[in-house]
Amino acid sequence: MSGCNKQLWKRDWKFQTFEDIEVERQLEVTKSVYDALELSRLGIVADPKTGYESAFEDLKSYNDYLELRELLALNLALKTDVAATRKRLTEFENTNGLNSKAQTKNQLKDGEYPDASGLIKGLRKRYVPKALSPYNPFGDIPQDREYYHIGKDDGFESVLSRNKKYEEYQQWGYSFEAYLDENLLRAFSGLGVFVDNEKGGKTDMTLPANTVMG
Known part of the structure; x- marks a missing residue:
């Protein structure tokens, strides 16, 4: 138009x-x-x-x-x-x-x-x-061991090779690494050590009669 x-x-x-x-x-x-x-x-x-x-x-x-x-x-x-x-x-x-x-x-x-x-x-x-940091269930508690370290250079592989049933146990959720780590942690944490016995030079590790284990 x-x-x-x-x-x-x-x-x-x-x-x-x-x-x-x-x-x-x-x-x-x-x-x-x-x-x-x-x-x-x-x-x-x-x-x-x-x-x-x-x-x-x-x-x-x-x-x-x-x-x-x-x-x-x-x-x-x-x-x-x-x-x-x-x-x-x-x-x-x-x-x-x-x-x-x-x-x-x-x-x-x-x-x-x-x-x-x-x-x-x-x-x-x-x-x-x-951005939020990744979730850590342990919080700020460090997970690195201060007194020991489990590695391949420490004879760890040879221990596993001598354990013939390791693969069989592993099928049921058994972890030899966790077992070894737990025992070393207990040893270096002083669990099972009684101060009174150490002071007196005693070697008897028998628990006192009134000792309560948690």
């Missing part, structure tokens, strides 16, 4: 839902604005309980965001400040690198504000949580 600079694409055609074509147009404009300002395009993930409210610093900032969407949608639907409104939406998409409706922003960096254009106010900055 002469004088019309708007391009119409067949892919954008759809069946009319409402009898009033003006209502149909307003809903289409509102949907396009909501899709353009969708926070998921900025790499923000909605909370399962609170939605996108947790992405803002406070409730007022979240309400301002909802009001901004309504204002821009009404401007386009009522044809008020259309050029300025479209310019704000275009700057929002271009600044954040959103060249198409289906495109989303790349992963945010640590401490980066999600909306580079500044159109949406009050968003929380993204902070990457520090």
Whole structure:
């Protein structure tokens, strides 16, 4: 049509839902604005309980965001400040690198504000949580033995070779390494040594009558 600079694409055609074509147009404009300002395009993930409210610093900032969407949608639907409104939406998409409706922003960096254009106010900055260290069931207790070490150079292999039933025991969960380590640990930890006997130079290792073993 002469004088019309708007391009119409067949892919954008759809069946009319409402009898009033003006209502149909307003809903289409509102949907396009909501899709353009969708926070998921900025790499923000909605909370399962609170939605996108947790992405803002406070409730007022979240309400301002909802009001901004309504204002821009009404401007386009009522044809008020259309050029300025479209310019704000275009700057929002271009600044954040959103060249198409289906495109989303790349992963945010640590401490980066999600909306580079500044159109949406009050968003929380993204902070990457520090990686947790691997779980250690022993906590900070060192597992290295201080007084002894079990290695191949200590004749350990020869002990295993003399133990003919080692492979048979191993099938039942028996570990000769654990057995040897436990006995060496007991020896170097002083278990089975009685101070009174050591002081008196006694060699009898018989337990006293009133000794209780834990």
